[in-house]
Amino acid sequence: MSTIAGVDGLEITGPVGDRYDEVLTPRALELVALLHRELNGRRLERLAARQERVRALADGASLGFLEETRSIREDDSWQVAPPAPGLVDRRVEMTGPTDRKMTINALNSGAKCWLADQEDANSPLWENVVNGPLNLMDSIDGTLEFTSPEGKEYRLHDDVELPTIIVRPRGWHLPEKHITVDGEQTSGSLVDFALYLASCGQKQIDRGQGPYFYLPKMESHLEARLWNDAFNLAQDHLGIPRGTIRATVLIETYPAAFEMEEILYELRDHSAGLNAGRWDYMFSVVKTFRTRGDEFLLPDRNSVTMTVPFMRAYTELLVRTCHKRGAHAIGGMAAFIPSKDPAVNEQAFAKVRADKEREANDGFDGSWVAHPGMVELCKEVFTAVLGDRPNQIDKKREDVQVAAEQLLDVRSTPGDVTEAGLRSNISVGIQYIEAWLRGSGAVGINNLMEDAATAEISRSQVWQWLHNGVQLAGGETVTRELVERITDEEMQAISQARGDAFASGRWDDARSLFLEMAVADEYSDFLTLPAYERMP
Ligand SMILES: CC(=O)SCCNC(=O)CCNC(=O)[C@H](O)C(C)(C)COP(=O)(O)OP(=O)(O)OC[C@H]1O[C@@H](n2cnc3c(N)ncnc32)[C@H](O)[C@@H]1OP(=O)(O)O
Ligand SMILES: O=CC(=O)O
Ligand SMILES: [Mg+2]
Numbered sequence: 056m057s058t059i060a061g062v063d064g065l066e067i068t069g070p071v072g073d074r075y076d077e078v079l080t081p082r083a084l085e086l087v088a089l090l091h092r093e094l095n096g097r098r099l100e101r102l103a104a105r106q107e108r109v110r111a112l113a114d115g116a117s118l119g120f121l122e123e124t125r126s127i128r129e130d131d132s133w134q135v136a137p138p139a140p141g142l143v144d145r146r147v148e149m150t151g152p153t154d155r156k157m158t159i160n161a162l163n164s165g166a167k168c169w170l171a172d173q174e175d176a177n178s179p180l181w182e183n184v185v186n187g188p189l190n191l192m193d194s195i196d197g198t199l200e201f202t203s204p205e206g207k208e209y210r211l212h213d214d215v216e217l218p219t220i221i222v223r224p225r226g227w228h229l230p231e232k233h234i235t236v237d238g239e240q241t242s243g244s245l246v247d248f249a250l251y252l253a254s255c256g257q258k259q260i261d262r263g264q265g266p267y268f269y270l271p272k273m274e275s276h277l278e279a280r281l282w283n284d285a286f287n288l289a290q291d292h293l294g295i296p297r298g299t300i301r302a303t304v305l306i307e308t309y310p311a312a313f314e315m316e317e318i319l320y321e322l323r324d325h326s327a328g329l330n331a332g333r334w335d336y337m338f339s340v341v342k343t344f345r346t347r348g349d350e351f352l353l354p355d356r357n358s359v360t361m362t363v364p365f366m367r368a369y370t371e372l373l374v375r376t377c378h379k380r381g382a383h384a385i386g387g388m389a390a391f392i393p394s395k396d397p398a399v400n401e402q403a404f405a406k407v408r409a410d411k412e413r414e415a416n417d418g419f420d421g422s423w424v425a426h427p428g429m430v431e432l433c434k435e436v437f438t439a440v441l442g443d444r445p446n447q448i449d450k451k452r453e454d455v456q457v458a459a460e461q462l463l464d465v466r467s468t469p470g471d472v473t474e475a476g477l478r479s480n481i482s483v484g485i486q487y488i489e490a491w492l493r494g495s496g497a498v499g500i501n502n503l504m505e506d507a508a509t510a511e512i513s514r515s516q517v518w519q520w521l522h523n524g525v526q527l528a529g530g531e532t533v534t535r536e537l538v539e540r541i542t543d544e545e546m547q548a549i550s551q552a553r554g555d556a557f558a559s560g561r562w563d564d565a566r567s568l569f570l571e572m573a574v575a576d577e578y579s580d581f582l583t584l585p586a587y588e589r590m591p
Contacts, residue, residue, distance in 0.1 A: 062088055069181035069233030078188045082293075083253035084234075089292055090245040090285055091236040098242055099229055100476030102276050105580075108274075108310065113346050117461045118310055127366060134381040135326035137321055139276045139301045141219035141264040142168070142327050144445035145383055145421035146437035147430055152176045153187035155201040158194055159209040161567025162217055164427040165434070169218040173247045174225050174271045175506040176337070176497035179583075180590060181233045183494060184243075192222060195258045218256075219264060221303065224248045226272035227281070228581055245285060252289055254299070260299060267327065272335060274310045276317035282503040283322050298324045301456055303385060307332025307508070308339040312369050312462050328420075330381030331370050334390070334508035340365070340465060341515040345578055351465045361410060363388075363468045368461035374418040375452040383446060386414035386422030390503045393428040398512060399502055402557040404432060408456065411436040420446035420505045425497075425504040471528040472520055474541075480513035481538065481569070482545040484582075487513070489565035491586055507583055516581055517573040534569050535574050542570060564589055 057076035059067055062084040071079075090234050097123065112118075120128070127133075149166035151157045153173065161169045173179070180230055193199040194211065201209040211217070224247030225231075230240040256266040286300045303309075304318050306329050311318065319326050337359055344351030353359055361370065371385075377384035389410040391403035407429055414422050415437050422432045441447060483500055487510035490498045497506045519525075520533040527533065544564055550557045568586060572579045579585055 058110075059084075064088060066235045067233060067488060068235060072182060072185070075185050077192065077253050078185050078250055080253065083250050086249040086253050086289060086292055087234060087241060087246055090249055090288060091239070091241050093288055095236075095239065095242055097281055097284075098244075101275070101281060102228060104277070105274050106348075109343070112343060118313050118343070118457075118463065120313050121317070122533055124172040124314070127320045128316045133320065133323060135323045135328070135472060136298060136301070137381070138383065138446075139265050139267070139299075139327065139548060142301060142383070144383060144428060145219075146441060146446075147384065147419060147433040148221070148423050150176060150388065150423050150425060152183075152495075153190050153410065154183070155186075155190050155199065156203065156209055158190045159199055159201055160427055161210060162194055162199075163212045163215050163431045164218065165215055166313045166424070166427075166430045167421065167434075170269055170423070171220055171222045172496075174223045174269075175508045177225075178491045178494050178496040178590075179225060179229065179231070179243060179495040179587065183496075184231065184233070184246065185250070187247075188254045189448060191222070191251060192254045192258070195255055195262065196222070196250050219267065219323045220259070221269050222247070222251045223269035223271055223466065224251075226581075227278060227517060228272070229587065231586075248285065249289065253293065254292065256295060256300075260295065265299050265301060268293075268300065269330065270302050270304045271332070272539030273304060273318065274306060274308045275523055276321050279304060279318040280322040286325050288329040300325050301327040303327045303330055305330045305332035305335070305382070306369070306373055307335035309336070309343040309462075310339075312336070312372070313459065315373060316380070318571055319376065319380050319382055323380075326382055328385060329373055329374050330385040330423075331387045331419075332508070333366065333370075334506075334512065335389040336366075336369065337545060338515055341512065341519050342578070342580070344465075345515065345519050346522065348519060348525060351523065352472075352519065352523065353516065354466060354470030354472055356480065356516060357476070359468060361413065365462060365464045365468065368457045368464070369532045370414075370417065370419075371452070371455045372457040372462070374450075375455040375457075377417060378448050378451050381448060383420045383448065384418065385413055386411070386419040388425055388504070389422045390425065390505075390509060392426045392499050392502060392504050394502045403502060404429075406587060408432055415440040418447055418450045418452050420448060428512050472525050473528045474532075475519065475531065475533070477520065477527065477538075478541055478545060480517050481542050481573075482549065483564050483567045484510055484513040484517070484541070484573070485513060485545065485562075486549060488568055488582065488586060489561050491583070492561045492564055511582055514569060514572050515578075518575075518578055521574060522576075522578075539570065542566065 223244035229243035
């Protein structure tokens with residue numbers, strides 16, 4: 056066990072494990088304390104502003120492009136910083152959690168970049184919070200190794216080009232209860248950011264790249280300004296030149312789709328572009344207008360594809376906005392993962408190929424894959440369009456004109472709300488929460504990658520269908536009794552499928568948490584908030 060040196064006013068309330076002192080250094084903890092004292096008040100104000108908007112929308116307001124920032128959108132003179140080293144060619148980006156095995160597998164995958172995820176694919180167990188940056192540090196030092204319980208040995212391959220590491224800290228809403236400053240819980244975002252920057256930032260600069268980030272779940276350009284201020288404070292504090300940090304922002308909330316240009320502008324000296332975070336975006340559509348089922352009701356999750364009108368409008372606008380400002384536009388995650396069943400596998404690859412082809416032809420500069428088995432496919436599809444060019448930022452897409460009404464056109468999404476969709480949402484929601492409570496933030500369920508974003512859609516749809524008295528395609532109305540009955544049936548099916556392993560899971564917690572969120576009058580903003588309270 057290691058000992059953590061004291062920093063005035065800062066307390067570590069979680070256990071201190073092996074080598075934690077290499078991440079929880081005085082330099083890192085001083086940065087956490089500084090960022091907390093300077094920015095946490097503003098973070099809480101921004102979270103309160105989200106609530107105000109929810110109230111206004113419930114009362115009939117709508118979303119739209121902002122009048123007060125029109126001059127930023129109409130000013131053609133500004134561009135974001137040129138792409139930083141390692142971020143010029145991003146045609147295929149792997150994503151995944153930062154445990155030792157997945158880190159090694161991702162870095163050996165042949166992808167151009169790797170999104171090292173402390174967010175959707177991660178469950179913020181205290182050990183994951185600290186071991187993530189520790190594993191990244193070891194991987195940059197070239198010392199990362201792992202032996203599985205079965206005795207399989209993992210190490211970084213010498214003959215594979217190491218993907219550029221891009222770390223995704225948690226969203227602004229999540230606290231970190233294991234580090235307090237002046238008696239207050241800190242921000243999960245600022246803790247993840249500070250621990251990685253302090254331990255790996257200079258190492259990345261020394262190897263000719265830099266500390267790079269993906270920024271999740273923002274709802275306004277003022278939240279992007281907060282990140283920009285965090286970057287400047289941290290760079291000044293650590294003696295790193297301003298503009299060294301680069302950040303790609305996920306446009307994955309409904310409100311943020313109306314502020315893409317302003318978000319790029321706020322972060323312009325640190326910007327590395329935008330990403331179309333489709334799963335959280337879909338979650339946000341349900342969440343933002345959850346009480347207005349007459350206009351904003353989505354059919355079964357699986358029938359909302361990327362080509363339905365409101366999704367298409369969002370990705371088209373994203374590419375146009377990025378390329379107008381000299382920024383990369385990065386595509387999202389097709390959730391299909393390889394299967395051992397050849398027929399299912401063939402379909403999964405065909406669907407991912409079609410998704411990546413659409414993105415590449417629309418002008419995206421690269422895209423995400425959830426599994427190393429998909430890296431070559433994505434690379435091949437983008438290479439067919441890019442040729443020798445590292446990106447296609449020069450494809451300006453001036454043909455694209457997207458009005459607010461198109462982004463808001465949820466009504467013309469084809470598809471039904473079915474009992475099968477309700478069942479699947481309940482089953483997937485419970486299975487995901489159970490895994491999350493045990494420390495796994497990404498799981499394969501029914502040949503699909505499930506993470507915090509996809510599980511949020513599932514449990515939010517159940518809430519929306521129930522609270523809007525939706526009728527299923529078969530004629531039955533979604534009621535509390537129906538949700539409870541199907542929950543019991545699905546729990547039975549899960550128990551049978553898992554066999555003996557079921558006994559050691561956290562199924563009672565997962566079931567009660569899911570039902571609590573699905574049927575309560577009050578909607579929970581994020582499933583991870585009440586789930587985090589049930590975590591040690
Ligand atoms: C909405 C969003 O935000 S998307 C981005 C966030 N989500 C993610 O990043 C999810 C990433 N994907 C994953 O975590 C995984 O693919 C899962 C959990 C869905 C499935 O993983 P598994 O059940 O292990 O799949 P599978 O058995 O096919 O894996 C085969 C091998 O590939 C490895 N692998 C699979 N996915 C990944 C990954 N994303 N990163 C690194 N290695 C991976 C496995 O560790 C396994 O390695 P091994 O053979 O050495 O044991
Ligand atoms: O983070 C990505 C998403 O789709 O959500
Ligand atoms: Mg997301």
